[in-house]
Amino acid sequence: MSVLQYIFVRQIHLRKPSILSSLCVHLSSDTTVQIDHSINQRETCPTNYSIAFDRLDTLSNITCPDYFRFIHEDLKPWITTGITSAMVEKAKKTAHFRLVIVDGKAYVEKYKKSIQTRDVFTLWGILQHLRRYPRKMPDLELMFDCDDRPVIRDYWWKPTQVPPLFRYCGDRWTKDIVFPDWSFWGWAEINMKPWESVLKDVKKAQKRRDLLKCNVSSTQDWNARMFIQDWILESQQGFKQSDVANQCTHRYKIYIEGTAWSVSEKYILACDSVTLLVKPKYYDFFTRSLQPMHHYWPIRNDNKCNSIKFAVDWGNNHKQQAQAIGKAASSFIQQELKMDYVYDYMFHLLNEYANLSKFEPRVPKGATLTCTETLAFAADESEKKFMIESLVKSPSMTNPSSMRPSYEPQGSGSSKVRSV
DSSP states (O other): OOOOEEEEEEEEEOOSSOEEEEEEEEEOTTOOEEEEEEEEOOSSOOTTTTOOOOOOOBOOOOBOOGGGGHHHHHTGGGTTTOBOHHHHHHGGGTOSEEEEEETTEEEEEEOSOOSTTHHHHHHHHHHHHHHHSTTOSOOEEEEEOOSSSOOOBGGGSOTTOOOOEEESOBOTTBOOEEOOOGGGGOBGGGTBOOHHHHTTSOOOOOOOGGGGGGSOOSSOOOSOOOOOOOHHHHHHTTSTTOOGGGGGOSSEEEEOOSSSOOTHHHHHHHSSSEEEEEOOSOBOTTGGGOOBTTTBEEEOSSSHHHHHHHHHHHHHHSHHHHHHHHHHHHHHHHHHSSHHHHHHHHHHHHHHHHHTBOSOOOOOTTOEEEOHHHHHHHSOHHHHHHHHHHOOOSOOSBOOOBOOOOOOSSSGGGOSSOOO
16 A cells, blocks of 8 residues: 655735635545545634644655854753743843644744744744644754844843843844844845745845945045945835846955844855955854855955955955855855754754753743734735745645754864855
């Protein structure tokens, strides 16, 4: 008898009113696919949302990218003490929401609205992760801060009281737990498509205004031309001048932080252009494995214009070596930062985090059961467009890639901040 596997897929459609279509896909050994459509509106989660998926539990023979090692580094503050309920409550002070996963279902308690739709698409990404690996996530409880700058300062907390707080970036002075940012599933406010759709179609980063002094003047030419992206004007004109494909035509691209780390870094690195990277203070989940002079050219923060001119002069005189730097960065992004690995990073981080918990997560009274259907129902048309595009349509047929061990204490690999 052939092995039968059942995949439940809920496809979202852009219609008025919001309509969600449930698809039951039946796969057999002869790869025949039959689809049964039933259309329902969903303001609540379906009762069979967390149905177990009986699949071939194939072990993965793929090893995670090197940056997965930093999961051990980010969770090191709790290796000895474990994570208590009191620690989690301390992280509530700046959190935008509490996420509780019990029996494969996600419950969310919201505390305040984030900037734009960061919270919505972060939760959307977590829900897609649960769809990709159903019943593979242990019960857990966490706090998530959707703002830019990390806040869990080393010197503020005793080693036994450090609050575990998730956010998008960290620095050498803080202990925030770094998680993939919302833009991997789309950034509706600036019409940025989900990451999987734009890996080959990246866009240029918005530049800080102080870089404009590096433009040509009557007394000095720094061999660079700087541009400001006017996002208000772009939104009024339908983002006609911010097409990601047009941003990969330049020989060099500059990345510089603003208030904190910027989501633009991955888009810049994805081009074959040489990335001129102004020395960063912050890191996100994947950038700590990038190497200067291999993936990017480091730019001094205290002497940007001269540093940029030197880099451009060198690149123009050593075109093959410069092209190799650009190619190494784009290869890294396209091969090691594809969505398969983003979901695998989430899987290993959340599992390792849950393993440190010393209490049984319970759904708080103020939490709401949250699923793909409820988030999509409440979204506007531009948000739904990206939700459809980034929807995980079926569970993974294999387990996540294999986790790497932690870095050894000695050596440059143990450093949290890349050397530039």
